[in-house]
Every structure is written in C-alpha cells, then in structure tokens.
Amino acid sequence: MTILPILKTWLFTLGQAKQRTIAIFFFLVAFLIRFPFFFRDYIDRDESTFILLGQSLVDGNLPYTVLWDLKPPLVYYFFGLLIYLFGKSFIAIRLAGTLLVALTAFLTYRIARPLSNAPIAILAGLFCVYLSSLFGSLQGVMSEHLSTFIFVSGLYLLIQSQYWWKILLSGLLFGFALMAKINLGYAIALLVAYYGWKCISTKPREVPFFIVIFLSSGILLGIGICFLPYLVTGDAALWVDAVLKAPLAYADATRGSYLKVLPLGVFTILFILIAWKKNLLDLSNSRLQIVVILLLGIIFSFIRSGKINGHYLIQVYPLFLIVISAVLYTYKPRMTQRISLIAALILLLLPFESYKEYRDIFKHKRDRGSWFNGEGFTVVKYIKANDLTDAWPLFLEYHIGYWLLDANPPTKAATHPSNICRPETFPFYNQERKTGLEELRYIMEDKTPALVVTRKNRLVFDKMNVQENDYIQKYLDQKYQVLDTIDGAVLHKRIK
Structure with missing residues (x-):
C-alpha cells in the first residue's frame, strides 16, 4: 500500500473516532515529542523563574512580595499549585505542560472542525502540537503555553452559543489569560x-447587548480574582506596580523596531485578504471573524513591542492554523502521492530535536546512572557532596x-538573573538601588555570597551590559577562586 491511501485512511478513521479518542491522540503525540525533555534541569530561564515563584507561593508568600519577576500572577499560581500537589517534581511540571499543549491542540481541532472537515481539523491540531513543542525553548513550560490554553478555551466557549453563563465563563477565561500573559490585552x-x-x-442587532455586558464582566472578574489576594493582604499597590506599571516601563525601555515584526503582520493581513478575495475565506462567518480579530490583535501586540521570539508565537499558532484550515477546506488541494509523501516526511522529521534528546538521555543514563541531566543537577550534587550546603550561593x-x-x-x-540589569523596573520593587551596577555591587559586596555559579566561556549578562559584565568579572577574579568546573558551569568560592 502506498503512502497516499495510508494517510487518507488514517485521517479519515481518526476523524470518525470519538472526541475522547482524538483528545488522547493529541496527548500521546505531545507526550512522545516532549517526554525526553522531562529530565532536563531547565530549558528556558523563564521556566526556572516560574518554579521559584511558585515555590515561594507554596511557602506562604504572594508573588512579588519576596521574589519578583515581570509576568502576571496567574503563571505563579499555576506553578505553585503543581508544586503544592506534587512537590518538587520536574516530571509533574513538564507533564502539566504536555497536557496544556494537548488540550490546546484539541480545542484548535474543535474550533477548526465546523470551518473545515475532520481530517483538516485533525492536521491543524497535530501541527499545533508540533509548533508548540519544537524549536528553541518550547519544550519547557512557558507562560505562553498556559495563557494560550486558557485563551483558546475562552474562544471555544464564546463561539459555541449565546447562553449568558457561557459568555460570562468565556470572559472569565479571557481575564485569566490576560493574567497569564499581559500582551493578550490588545x-x-x-x-x-x-x-x-x-x-x-x-x-436588528447582530449581537445582543447582554453579550457585551457578560463578556466584559467575565474579563473583569478574572482580573479581579487574581487581584483579590493582594487586596485582602493590603498589597494592592504592589500588584498594580508589578502587573501593570513595571511591564509597561520594561516594554518602553526595551522596545525594538516595529519594522522587525511588521513583516509578520503584513504577511498575515495579505494572506487573509488574498484568501478572501479568491473566495477561499468566508469572512461573513461570525466565528471566523472572531478568530481573525483575535489573531490580528495578538500580532499587533508583537508589532507594538517591536519584539518577537519563538515562544511568543505559541499564542499565534492555534488561531493561524484555524484560518488555514478554513482556506484549505475551500481550496480543496489535490492530494497526490508526491504531496502525501512530503507531508509524511515532514511529520516524521519535524521532531528531530526530540529524537536527539532521546539519544542524549539514554546516553546520560548509561554514563552517569541518572535520567536527570544538566548543570542545575550536577552543580547541586557537587555542592551537597562537598558539604557546601551552608555556603550561601548566588546563581x-x-x-x-x-x-x-x-x-x-x-x-x-x-x-531572574537578567532582572539585575533591568533598572527601568526598579522603581516598582527595588527603590533603594537605581542602576543594575548598584544592584550588582549590593549583592556582591553587602550580601557577599560564598559561592557564585556562572556559565563557562560566556558573559554573565547580555553583551550590551558592559559595565555590569566588567564589574562581575573583575570582582570574581579579585575576591573568588574557581573551585571547580562542572560540565558547563563554573563554581566560584569566596576567598576574601
């Protein structure tokens, strides 16, 4: 049997399956792609920061009170809940990320299904898994994974019916999504x-007035629920500073050129307009209108900031795949044997990073006796083995x-080590120091960490932070000695 009948039969059979079976399929694909990364110490610095703030919440501290980062509070509530339920488990955290990806893919399929057909919608969900799990740091659990799942859940509810409670719940989810990723506000x-x-x-009104009221009320309710703990504890001003003012100050200070992101917006608009002009996209369909509006709103947020990276695009993939599904259904491309073979090869080759990681973890298990890998583990193991746990560390x-x-x-x-060099955010939580260099001096000269961990053959901070890099390198040379190099980590011990 050639590849074309196999592919068609597989898609058709899965398309006729129960919804639960399709959801399990997406989970299994996501699990197989992401599983080898369950054992890494960290995949992205942000994920490590979320874990630290989640642990601080479990210890009884609201986000921003003891530890601080730029993300909205729902991200830390999510990580805190996982740590509270499962303890210090990397596997539980990464498995939760896998579940978020699988559920987002399933919802993408469910939204695309009425706009296309079952096989096309399944492919949309499948590519949602791929694109949300591969390339760069997407194998970790990012704030975009959480916010996108909540956001797409809100979208799914919104387009299902006009029952007031579904509209209210949809708004609530949109409010929660905003409290996981602030750029979704646009x-x-x-x-x-x-x-x-x-x-x-x-x-007559196409949209009843009550929909606007309940949708808006739900959004405000979602924001209010995340704000409530701070109101109760008298930390309302802290919440406003951390969730609203600091991100705006950071965005203004680090704003890139909109020209870097504009091509994405131009491409998206041209794609939609050309498809509409060629009658491949029915923009009179209210569901499709909502999807397009949300897609353009997210892309506008990227243009507004002048920045984009791999994990930002997680927010775009489900919506764009839904639009593509509608176009493909109308276009009805002819599936030849050659196209089917190319599609099958793409599906098999895209998870190249996963294949490589499977090889690496088996090699690590064979050579070192543990599945868990990375300097986060090996440095800590070294510190414990050499009775240095009482030595106060700076990572x-x-x-x-x-x-x-x-x-x-x-x-x-x-x-988050990078926050040391973000003085534009200091007025909102660190008013004693005005610059990154002052903060660094305070840490090194007043706090005097006994151990400092850096990365081998790398600048400590971004190359643009010349003063901070010069200071830390000279200070380490004068006051510390290299205790050991553990894989890619350098462990410095204070001698003066």
Missing part, C-alpha cells in the same frame, strides 16, 4: 470593541539550583 480589547460595534451598528546561571537547594536568591532582582 486582542481582548479588540474583541470587546468588535462586539460593542456589532451591538450598536447593526439593526548567575542555572538558577533552578536555588529550588534544589531549598534556597532563595539574595534579592528580588536576582530571582
């Missing part, structure tokens, strides 16, 4: 404006080590 605001415009500009790299040592960073700014 898309959510555009959605509310769209409904408001539909409500007042059409006669300028591999800062997941704090979690494994039951330790805290020396200052709020050091929660």
